[in-house]
Amino acid sequence: MEIYRSIAEAHGNLPNSAVAIGNFDGVHLGHRRLLDTAKALARAAGSKAALLTFEPHPASVLSPHFAPARIASVPRKLQLLEEAGLDAVVLQPFDKAYAGSTAEDFVGRDLVQGLQxxxxxxxxDFTFGKGRSGNVAMLAALAGEAARVHTVPAVTVDGLVVSSSKIREFVLEGRVSQAWRLLGRPFLLDGTVVPGRGRGRTIGIPTANVAPDTELQPASGVYAVVAAVEGLPGVIGGAANVGVKPTFGTEERTVEVHLFDVSADIYGRRVAVGFLERLRGEHRFAGPAELVAQIHKDIEAARSIVERQGALRFGPVPAP
Incomplete structure (x- = not known):
């Protein structure tokens, strides 16, 4: 997959292409429908299927205090887009100057002349241009005969419209199984395994302490997970704790994963944790013995969920 860091860099490399446009945070089922449409159009015309997206997310520039946590890092987003079968991705830098582009500039300068x-x-519901002044009807009018505009309707799952905002809501509430249905894959948290306090080994349940580079994190609690670890084959079942470990009186929020039947030293390795199902919330126990007993129950419950799920395929991504 070709990656261009601006429209200017892509100029001349994507003639007569089919270009999907959007932020595509999470590359969920709705995004996939747009990509599939672009791919079908490109294959029919013998051209390339591309995505025009923006970095950083426009909300982080226009309303930084209200910008949502991103579902996927840029490296993960690019990996998902490549897996979706795109030929090219254009990562257009987004700043306040670019945000001032008129609707006419965006269509004429960027889509028709820039990307061709x-x-x-x-x-x-696509909008574009300064102040979101442009809509789909204006896009078609401005494109004229230079480019054909194709509108993809909303994708629904069980009557619910698939959207990045709904997926964020589900993940923040710990409803990761519902987020999975809208994403078409488990919610993935990418990061690096770093040294922790070592409490897991002292109680006979070693854990990998993950320093996330994924902005979005699930609600505190215990989850059935699968993980892809740099240097280890396939995906590995596990149980993860997200939170502050109230039994030990700590305040630091951590992501710790117990991987089933793994004894290898994985410090410093990249890891991707796929969240399957929330087992319970985070609780304060009377002491370590009561906590250990509950953890063993959690592990057995997680094993059952992982075994029932069957094979899943994803991998860790390079360091950001």
């Missing part, structure tokens, strides 16, 4: 797109694929 023949087909443009957007969602039904």
């Amino acid at each position: 797109a023949a087909d443009v694929v957007v969602g039904h």
Whole structure:
């Protein structure tokens, strides 16, 4: 997959392409529908299927105090887009100057002249230009005969519209199984294994302490998970604790994962944790003995969920 760091860099490399447009945070099932449409159009025309997206997320520039936590880091997003079968991704830098582009500039300068797109694929609620002044009807009018505009309707799962905001809501509430249904894959938390306090080994249940680079994190609690670890084959079942470990009176929020039947030293390795199901909230126990007993129950419950799920495929991503 070709990666261009601006529209200017992509100029001349994507003639007559089919270009999907959007932030595509999480690359969820709704995003996949747009990508599939762009791919079908490109294959029919013998051209390339591309995505025009923006970095950083526009909300972090326009409303930094209200910007949502991102579902996926840029490296993970690119990996997911490549797996989706795109030919190219254009990461257009987004700053306040670019945010001032008019709707006419965006279509004429960026899409028609810059990318030389023949087909443009957007969602039904797509807006663009300064102050979000442009909509789908304006996009088609401005593109004229230079590019055909294709609108993809909302994708629903069990009557619920698939959206990045709904996925964030589910993850923040700990409803990771519902987030999975909208993403089309488990919610993935990427990070690096770093030294922790070593409490897991002292109680006979070693854990990997993960320093996340994924902004979005699930609600505190215990989860059934699977993990891909740099240097180890496939995905490995496990149980994860997200929170502050109230039994030990700590305040630091951590992500710790117990991987089933793994004895290798994985300090410093990249890891991706896929969250399958929340087992329980975080509780304060009377002491370590009561906590250990509950952890063993959690591990057995997690094993059952992982075994019932069957094979999943994903991998850790390079360091950001």
